[in-house]
Amino acid sequence: MALKAHQLAVREFSLTKQDYNLVDEDERLLFFMLAQVSNELGILHAVLLQALNGVKPYLPRPVRETALGTALYMARLMTNRVTEGWAIISAEKTLKLFDQLWQSVPPNPANGDLYALSVQARDQLEQYFSTPGNLITKIRNKLASHVDRASFAGAYALAPDDLDMTDFHTGMVGTTFFGGADSLQAIAVAHLAGSDKAEDASDRLFRELQSVVEDLKTFIDGFSVAFVIGRFGPDQLSKEPKVLSDLPRARHARVHYFMA
Template sequence: MIKIIPLSVTKVDLDRAPEDHRVLFLLAGQFANDINLLRKQLIFANNGAGRDEFGNRTSMALAMLMVRLLVARMVAAWELLERKKYLDLLVQAITELSTDDDTRPYAEAASRAVPLLTAAFVAGGTLSLVRRKAAAHTDIANLKSAYAALPADYEMTDYLSEVVGNCLYGAADDLAVRVTLDFTGHDEPKVAISHLADSTIEASGAMEDLLQAWMTYFVIAHLNDRLNDATEKLFYVADAPRMGDVQTPFVLEASTDEDL
């Protein structure tokens, strides 16, 4: 059972907050939404591994795409939060949240997140390399290097379909995955995949903790009257699936006019 509180705000409400507070509230909310959705999709993709060879390949393709996108959004968020004026606001928020028993857990989670994220995005680290060398597109020099390292008889499989969107171009994906996994420093693919997925999920969880601390502070500081109204309208989602039970399908039937 998931409790949802629908907090409604107007521009007038937001205009009561200082501009830097308001800008960080809007940007942090956007980053939090993106990271939350991408993190779930990464977990869902990993849930689909182990079915069969085709299932493993599609799960790998989905998971590595989510890693690249998730790392890109996290690094972009971190670069914003590291700016002095926003970092000062975060420190202020964590300090004030720490003074109340109800909000102290948010402050403690955010405090733990900062050193973890600092280490995760250090220059030359795994996630930093993924962002610079694989997030937008695979670095050509790294792609050529990975390709040159393959044995001449190394076999790659493209899975083809007449239905648009159901093809998996395995050769291209195989090389992109190899390049991304090389950044982990692990030679064994299963170890590298596990390391990269775990590192990305851990960092994204820490980033969500940090962003949620600011969002919580902003609501209490500037929207408390609206929050009181919102709690009277809370509702519950009773049929939410367990995280470990959700898988992202790769092959889908084409939509028809009747489906739309």
């Protein structure tokens, strides 16, 4: 099926709770957990990319700074789900079930090299998270879920005296963007990244997240395909797709571009 740049082919896979009742409880809950990790990473990634569209030099400064603050916050939130996803994927019972499911899948060219790609992705995740002091783990432990005194005190101490700390007030309740606070948050990220430049540290975090999220999604895709075929039959994934139109051109990025 030849698709245009703003189109996406979507197969609807419909089951009921009665169908899932026939599957072992541990298996179905593992499937749902991994699926939700994928969902939420896709949503956060989509918002992050949308925010980065606002960091263009020709846009007003308040728009640029708010957009960058939004993107960096989405990145910090993503470190939570990435870490939780890895905890599930790295568990021995997950790997055992993954192999069992794929052993039950009949050979099919449509599945291509998904098994091998999933194994490779899992190995790359292992390599990243086994590296002491990796950036995602640092950010997750220190900055993903907390707004604490120590982080701001440390960032303030590291900030140069001439740091621009501009806030943007609209005059409407609840809509002020406090650029000074966001600058300190970016400095805290830079400190954990071992950099004295907040922009370089943010770019590094974005790059590492993109790579790790890609590997997580590849493994989850491989697990889910094997789960569906192994437990509900190959016909479930061979239905005629529906074509969604008028989607953003960046549909090739593995994020939720159903959100037109």
